[in-house]
Amino acid sequence: MAATVASSTVSVTELARAAKAAARRLAAVPSATKDAALVAIADALEARLPEILEANARDLSAGRESGLSAALMDRLTLDAGRVRGIADGARAIAALPDPVGEVVDGGRLPNGLDFRKVRVPLGVIAVVYEARPNVTIDAAALCLKSGNAVLLRGSSSAAHSNAVLAGIAREAAEGAGLPAGSLALVGGGRESLTELAQLEGIVDLIIPRGGEGLKKAISAVARVPVIYAAAGNCHVFVDATADLGMAERIIVNAKVQRPGVCNAAETLLVHSSVAADFLPSALAALRERGVELRGDDRVRSIDSSVAVASESDWAEEFLALILAVRVVDSVDEAIEHVNRYGTGHSEAIVTNDRAAARAFQLGIDSACIYVNASTRFTDGGEFGMGAEIGNSTQKLHARGPIGLRELCSTRYLVDGEGQIRA
């Protein structure tokens, strides 16, 4: 049950209670103070680069000893450029509009009461993440900017880096006037994660950022609200009227531009009337970029070197250079396929047919539905939110990128002159 903040040791529950007390004060802190705190964090990270790199070197050395994969080692690695990038990220979040206090609805009721529905912070947000130490600062900046206290729980592989990053951020934030307790790093093993996930009434939201293992571990024990960063089995559908050149550029971009992320495409659906025209060139372009192809019989009748897709391939989030390919006979069949096998993340149709575009956008139950654009745009930065803490495929509270507004709740403020109910 041990937890680590810089060098002191306090229990998870104590840290969370302190965060709750800080959150009450933080909710009323003006934007200017919060922004100054984020800029102070950014400046301190750059000023204290040697400490950060020294701590990171210790994690990297431990990682080498324990045989971390090259990919994980890369995610773990900090250097001057990456630390500058992290600092610039915090400055960019400081420059965003403050969501707190935003009036999202309001009016005068027939009885003369004036009501406003205003955005308020959620309170205490716990972010649980894996190897990347940059999340320590990204998550802290987003939570603090939205007026929330933040409990950070990184992985043990980045323990030294995270401790130094969080320590620097905490000192800078408190120095700039944020309440003590607004930011804390939570350590400990699996049992401390369980403790955190069960602090009903204290922790207002947990956001796990990591793989399926982490999600399952939290889902099994959570009693506080959780928004799961999404799995994305995303689809691109090439309709009968598609511009085939555009369609090829979109599926290549959606599959290969960054295959390990949730908004990358995993399945290509092609209308049967253009399959013979489209597939030879598109599959060659994909193969050229190292994509392994798995298709149904109709795809394989056009290109016999495509492997046989199994039923499970349609439901798989490969997160790799693998693409499932299927021929369908109509936009309705495409919609049915996506609703059946998809995870509700991001889907795209390439078409020139207005009715097909509309049917696809209305008929598919996913967070983001594109016409003639790559699925890779589902991202808080791309959507103009400035930054995101993850992507949600759940339907309640936040669907799609989770930015500053999604880290808030609302409250009704009602002003009267003695109104009572008849």
Add this chain to the structure above:
Amino acid sequence: MAATVASSTVSVTELARAAKAAARRLAAVPSATKDAALVAIADALEARLPEILEANARDLSAGRESGLSAALMDRLTLDAGRVRGIADGARAIAALPDPVGEVVDGGRLPNGLDFRKVRVPLGVIAVVYEARPNVTIDAAALCLKSGNAVLLRGSSSAAHSNAVLAGIAREAAEGAGLPAGSLALVGGGRESLTELAQLEGIVDLIIPRGGEGLKKAISAVARVPVIYAAAGNCHVFVDATADLGMAERIIVNAKVQRPGVCNAAETLLVHSSVAADFLPSALAALRERGVELRGDDRVRSIDSSVAVASESDWAEEFLALILAVRVVDSVDEAIEHVNRYGTGHSEAIVTNDRAAARAFQLGIDSACIYVNASTRFTDGGEFGMGAEIGNSTQKLHARGPIGLRELCSTRYLVDGEGQIRA
């Protein structure tokens, strides 16, 4: 595991799967068809009054035999006037604006993509409720209007009434063009409730409307999202500068106008500088209306006939003519009391001091915070939402009255001309 729809018997899971299929079609049904369906339900209820009363008589007779309390018998009872009221309620919901398709955000991104964030139905909503058979129609009308399929699970004490009401509603709705399966009544015992609450990916939301026992039963087993209708330990704070006549009218209204509901006041806080002026008259007015008073020492030093409040009284939702009363020395102390003992529902300050009003509204972490008005206004109808399915004190998704918009999710629709991500 048996479930009852009118006279047929199907499993909960089968009903839910049928509802899921219906929901996909219902999401695209035009407002006019949905509105016509609600009006058809209202007309059919009035036309088939004798059937409804006959079924209700059977529930009432069983209730008498099993010794239901007078209050529960009253809630269970239907008559021509109440059925007309239920029908009018459905017509009023038909007349509300359709939340589906509403654009809540949108714009053009720097890369030329046009995005719209639009309201879409959640999908399948299960409403679990206790004795009142009118909820069968209220809940169905709100869910169908917002484009959601609805699974209704009433209590066994109203089984005959609910079966006839749901049967009439289903026939009328399907006759007016809503997809088969859009509305179903789920029967069975506790195990069918568990089955319902664990249908991940099929049931999109469960709303329990009932007492703490029901909430605990669902919370123990739920794997699908739940919005709990709220408990309300609501406060009225009479500040130093309050108009004392207004303050008395407000606390009397908040306490006695309808004591058994969640937005009724349970605790009165009074600033010490006006306690001696305010309390004698206010407590007399409350006592005259049958309110039992429980106070702290300072209250009892002003009126010794007030009973001693125990620590647990501050945290209690009495839902009865009982009021806890405490003297505090400042608005900050009042805020602290409310944040410590409240349930985050509705609170009121009576004051003429702008700074006190602002501090109270910013400092209290509740869904609705009133200045110079009764807490009893927290209600979808009063707030201009037309109707509500309950009140939420949770911070995610819906806080305050749950109306048509709160029964929806959102989706991003993004239109491009071949954009790919660099």
